[in-house]
Amino acid sequence: MRVSVVLLTSDLRLHDHPPLCAALETADAVVPLFVMDRAVEAAGFAVPNRRAFLADCLADLDAALRQRGGRLVMRSGDLVEEVCRTVAQANADEVHMSAGYSLFAARREDRLRRALEAVGRRLFVHDTVTVAVPPGTVTPASSDHFAVFTPYYRRWAQHPLRPLAAAPRRIRVPNHVGGEPLPARSDVTGVSPGLPAGGETEGRKRVATYWRRGLDAYEDTRDDLAADSTSRLSCHLHFGTLSPVELLHRARRRGGPGADAFVRQLAWRDFHHQVLAARPEAAHADYRTRNDHWRTEHTARADIEAWRQGRTGYPVIDAAMRQLRYEGWMPNRARLLTASFLTKTLYVDWRIGAAHFLHWLVDGDVADNQLNWQWVAGTGTDTRPNRVLNPVAQAKRYDPDGGYVRRWVPELAGLAAPALHEPWKLPAPDRAALDYPDPVIALPDGLDRFRRARDRDH
Structure with a gap:
């Protein structure tokens, strides 16, 4: 039996999921794997609100996989070690995953590729899963990235979109591949009282509601603070419970000033990712210094x-x-x-x-x-x-x-x-x-x- 591992990161959905679809095309069974990467926690990014939302996402994804005959396999520890251990246990031939664009993601991907190649396995990394237009796809003639949004947007808007990938109807997971219990929101302390629920099901409900009641007026109401009229889809895009490519297809089909303004926000998201991919130091250092002598925690x-x-x-x-x-x-x-x-x-x-x-x-x-x-x-x-x-x-x-x-x-x-x-x-x-x-x-x-x-x- 030919087996593939699908490593899930910031793409916690079944709709429009190219890595999962690619794995199912060539394998008899797949292992949908999520690793609670201890490096993320060590870097300080595993904060209560995102941990709680993540727990919702994983539970929802597991439920959707079970409806299709599968399940989510969760491990925790060093991501590269846990993927390699899962590959060995499943006797998998290859691993599929979504591309990441931060320096952290790039280094992790490189470590994983080298570790898999050392044991004769292949890693396939898929673009256009967490962004609509990947960094480096559109660039100016004199640089590796756009530093100003407007010219970037002109080129971005002309770039063709890939077709959407349908959610699989059946998923077979090898019975002998085990995992850990999924985390629960209730186990996380320090969570904001009004934190929204996570998961693809919630995300798709939110899209359906917003498309009916808010999108057409978005251009006129998005800055109205009391109206609370923004889409609130950013958390679902961050965790990948919604596909930016799908949202872009749907907004362009809808058309009109509201949809056009929404599309620009998706473009801003891709714009920032291409800047950071080209200049990873901008995560902590001035992209363009003004020689500021900022007030600090000590002085202010x-x-x-x-x-x-x-x-x-x-x-x-x-x-x-x-x-x-x-x-x-x-x-x-x-x-x-x-x-x-x-x-x-x-x-x-x-x-x-x-x-x-x-x-x-x-x-x-x-x-x-x-x-x-x-x-x-x-x-x-x-x-x-x-x-x-x-x-x-x-x-x-x-x-x-x-x-x-x-x-x-x-x-x-x-x-x-x-x-x-x-x-x-x-x-x-x-x-x-x-x-x-x-x-x-x-x-x-x-x-x-x-x-x-x-x-x-x-």
Whole structure:
């Protein structure tokens, strides 16, 4: 009996899964394998919210495999060692997996290929599983990657998509290949109370609902903080319970301004992955240095803690930071505002904010998170590196009636907009009645400090 192992990583689904389909085409049986890689935990990425969401994903995937006659095999430890052990136990001829684009993924893939070749087995790595257009597929004439989004998007949009792969109807797994019990969400402590459920089933339900009720209006409502009108699909894309290629096919078929705006967000995701693949050091170092002398944990401890706790005295910033802790997620507009406030109003090192986001975000992805933080901080691919988002002006524009602030900052719920966004301007007796802090800094003072700092290299 010819057996193949399908190593699952950030592709925890059955629909549109090229590695699984390729394995089933050539093998009589497959071993769907997930390894709880101890290197991920050692690197600090196995945080509670993502561990809990992952547990949901694995349980849902196992249930879907069992409906088709199979099951998920789980191991834990060193990924390369566990894959090789599974290959030997199953007497498998080859291993199929999705490509990863971080330096960590590239090094792991290289180790696995060499280990398998040493025992006469082959590794097949499949592109267009976790991204729609893989890094290096479209490049400018003078570089190995695009550093500006707009020209990248033009080329990206013209690149043909592969056809979708159907979910298999039957999957046979060798009986003698064993694994460990799957993790459970209930075993994870420190999880955000409002963390959404994970898994392909939940992801596909979310797509169906959003396509009916939200997609067509996406262009007009995606920045409306109170409306909560974004797709909330980022966590499913991060864990691969949804296929970016499938979403792109479906959005293009739908058409219209809302679908077009959604497609651009998928392009931004691929854009960040191609930047990080070409410049892996951008995960921790400035992509384009501005010679900043950022304030650090030591020099800005009180300001940083106020930002983390949602106690800055700026209601829209505090609302977003509290949502992050409660749900493990926040909409993109809120991410931009909180990142701009930390890096440019408080002039704090972007890496401090990026680390806090990676601790809480269920969709915490190195490429998207780090490069979005750099974009806002002005050290990344933004062509206007010194722009500063005014949190009051932004709140009045994107939360004009104050619904978002009232939801997450209940101590201000009794205030009417626009006073809600500037409670420090209330009459003294009204201000004194609020259990809410004064602003950690006046906006003109923060802007002046930032401009003086950036003027050093002008």
